[in-house]
Amino acid sequence: MANMAPEKSSLKQLKKAPVGPFMDDRAIPYRPGQYITLLNDLTRSKGFLLAESGLQMVERWNRVAPVGLPVSRTLVIGTLAADLISSYQTLQQRARWFPWLVEPEDWELQHKFGAERLVDMATSLGGALIKAGQFASTRPDLLPPVYIEQLSTLQDQVPPLPWSLIKARLVQELGQPLDRVFSKVDQTPVASASLSQxxxxxxxxxxxxxLKVQYPQIQELIKADLEMLKLVNQAVGLFSAEKLLSSISDYLKETLLFEIDLEHEAEMMGIMREALSNRKDVLIPRTYPEFSSKRLLVMDFIEGIKITNKPGLEAANLNLSEVTRILVEVYADQVFHHHLLHGDPHPGNLLVQPGPRLVILDHGLTVRVKPALAEAMARVVRALEANDFTELGRALEMAGLKMRAGADIFTLLQAVSLIFGGTGNIKVTTQLGAKIDKVPVDLLVLGRTLGILNGITLQLDPQQSALATVTHYI
Structure with a gap:
C-alpha cells in the first residue's frame, strides 16, 4: 500500500508560507481570497475558533440572506476581524517560539493580505466601511504603509440602485405621487455614493x-456597523490597532450620524448660505424644506465647471489664480470668521461659474467649529508661515494634539503633515503613533479639509501660497 502520509514541508516552504488563521500541511486558497497555511499547532486559539465558526455561519446565512442586511453584515465584519486577529496572533506566536522562521518580509506579506481583505470587504459592503477605510488611510501614524496604500484606493462611489427602488423611496418621503410635485424626474442619477444618490x-x-435620496436601510446599516466597530475595538489589542479602531469609531460617530440626517444637512446649508451671503463670489444651493425630510433633500440644481478641470476653466476664460484665491478665502472666511466648515471639499463638490464664483455642494459634513479650535488653527498657520516652531508646539497643544514629552521639530512637522491629511514619508510617519497620545476628531476633520484645499490650490496655481493667503486673511 502506498504511503498516504503528507510530505513534510521544508524550512524554506515553512518560512515563505502566508500566515492565516486556518492552518494545514499545505497552502490552499479558500474563499474569499484568503489562505490556509502551515503550523496548525499554533492556531488553537479562541481567535481561530471564532473565525472558523464565524465563517461557517456566514456561509450558511449568505445562502438565504443578502449581505446588505444588518445581521449578515455584522457576521461578515466580525468574522473578518477575528480572521485578522488570529492571523497576527499566529505570526506573533511563530516569532516568539521560532524566531529564526520570521523575517521582516513575513510581516509585510501578512500586512498585504490583511489590507487586501479589508479593501475587498469595504468595497463589497460599502456604507460606513468605505468611510472608515478612507479615514484609516489618512492615519499613517497608526497603520503599516501597505495598509495606507491599499485603503487609499477606496472611492466613495458605488453602483446606483435601480430606479424602481429610488422611486418608491421618493414617493414614501414625499407622501404623494411624483407627478404632483415634479414635472419631470431624470431616472439616471447624476451621482451615487455610499449613503445616497x-x-x-x-x-x-x-x-x-x-434630489438627494438616501438608500433604504442605510441608517440601520450605519448603526449596526458602528456597534460592530465598537465590539471589535474592545476585542483588539494588537500593535496600535486598538488605538486606530477607537480613532475610526470616534470619527464615524462624529461624522456619519450627521451625514445620514438630511434635515440636518439642509439646516447647515441654510446657516452657511446666510453666513456667506455678503460674498458675491460663492454660491450655496437653496433647499426646499416643504419637500425634504431626514431621508430626502431637495435643493437647487446648480451647474458649473469642476474646480480641478483646468482646461475647462481656461476655455471659459476664468483666471486660475483668481479661482485659487477665492477658494482659499472662502474657506478661511468660514473657519476663522464664522466658525463653520464645509468638511468635504473634494473636487466633485466644488464647481466654478463665470465671475468667477465658487459653488459648494454636498453639506453632509458641514459643521460648526469651536472658537478655541479656530483660534488654535490660526496660530498654527501663523507659526508655520513664520517658521516659529516653539509657537507651533504651543498652538498644536492648544488645538488638542497631545504630544509626549521630548517632541522635536521633525516630530512637530510630521504631526502637522498628519493633521493636514498628508502621508509625507509614510515609513517615518508611522513612528508618530508612539509620540502622539491622541488627535481630536474635530482637529482631524479641520486639518484634512485644509489639506485637501491645499492640494487643489497646488493643482490650479503652484505659485500661489495658500498658507500666505490664509495668514493675510486672518
Whole structure:
C-alpha cells in the first residue's frame, strides 16, 4: 500500500508560507481570497475558533440572506476581524517560539493580505466601511504603509440602485405621487455614493432641482456597523490597532450620524448660505424644506465647471489664480470668521461659474467649529508661515494634539503633515503613533479639509501660497 502520509514541508516552504488563521500541511486558497497555511499547532486559539465558526455561519446565512442586511453584515465584519486577529496572533506566536522562521518580509506579506481583505470587504459592503477605510488611510501614524496604500484606493462611489427602488423611496418621503410635485424626474442619477444618490428633477414651475435620496436601510446599516466597530475595538489589542479602531469609531460617530440626517444637512446649508451671503463670489444651493425630510433633500440644481478641470476653466476664460484665491478665502472666511466648515471639499463638490464664483455642494459634513479650535488653527498657520516652531508646539497643544514629552521639530512637522491629511514619508510617519497620545476628531476633520484645499490650490496655481493667503486673511 502506498504511503498516504503528507510530505513534510521544508524550512524554506515553512518560512515563505502566508500566515492565516486556518492552518494545514499545505497552502490552499479558500474563499474569499484568503489562505490556509502551515503550523496548525499554533492556531488553537479562541481567535481561530471564532473565525472558523464565524465563517461557517456566514456561509450558511449568505445562502438565504443578502449581505446588505444588518445581521449578515455584522457576521461578515466580525468574522473578518477575528480572521485578522488570529492571523497576527499566529505570526506573533511563530516569532516568539521560532524566531529564526520570521523575517521582516513575513510581516509585510501578512500586512498585504490583511489590507487586501479589508479593501475587498469595504468595497463589497460599502456604507460606513468605505468611510472608515478612507479615514484609516489618512492615519499613517497608526497603520503599516501597505495598509495606507491599499485603503487609499477606496472611492466613495458605488453602483446606483435601480430606479424602481429610488422611486418608491421618493414617493414614501414625499407622501404623494411624483407627478404632483415634479414635472419631470431624470431616472439616471447624476451621482451615487455610499449613503445616497442624486437625481435631477424639475418642479412644476420649471425650476431645476437636485434630489438627494438616501438608500433604504442605510441608517440601520450605519448603526449596526458602528456597534460592530465598537465590539471589535474592545476585542483588539494588537500593535496600535486598538488605538486606530477607537480613532475610526470616534470619527464615524462624529461624522456619519450627521451625514445620514438630511434635515440636518439642509439646516447647515441654510446657516452657511446666510453666513456667506455678503460674498458675491460663492454660491450655496437653496433647499426646499416643504419637500425634504431626514431621508430626502431637495435643493437647487446648480451647474458649473469642476474646480480641478483646468482646461475647462481656461476655455471659459476664468483666471486660475483668481479661482485659487477665492477658494482659499472662502474657506478661511468660514473657519476663522464664522466658525463653520464645509468638511468635504473634494473636487466633485466644488464647481466654478463665470465671475468667477465658487459653488459648494454636498453639506453632509458641514459643521460648526469651536472658537478655541479656530483660534488654535490660526496660530498654527501663523507659526508655520513664520517658521516659529516653539509657537507651533504651543498652538498644536492648544488645538488638542497631545504630544509626549521630548517632541522635536521633525516630530512637530510630521504631526502637522498628519493633521493636514498628508502621508509625507509614510515609513517615518508611522513612528508618530508612539509620540502622539491622541488627535481630536474635530482637529482631524479641520486639518484634512485644509489639506485637501491645499492640494487643489497646488493643482490650479503652484505659485500661489495658500498658507500666505490664509495668514493675510486672518
Amino acid at each position: 442624486v437625481h435631477r428633477a424639475w418642479l412644476k414651475d420649471g425650476r431645476p432641482v437636485a
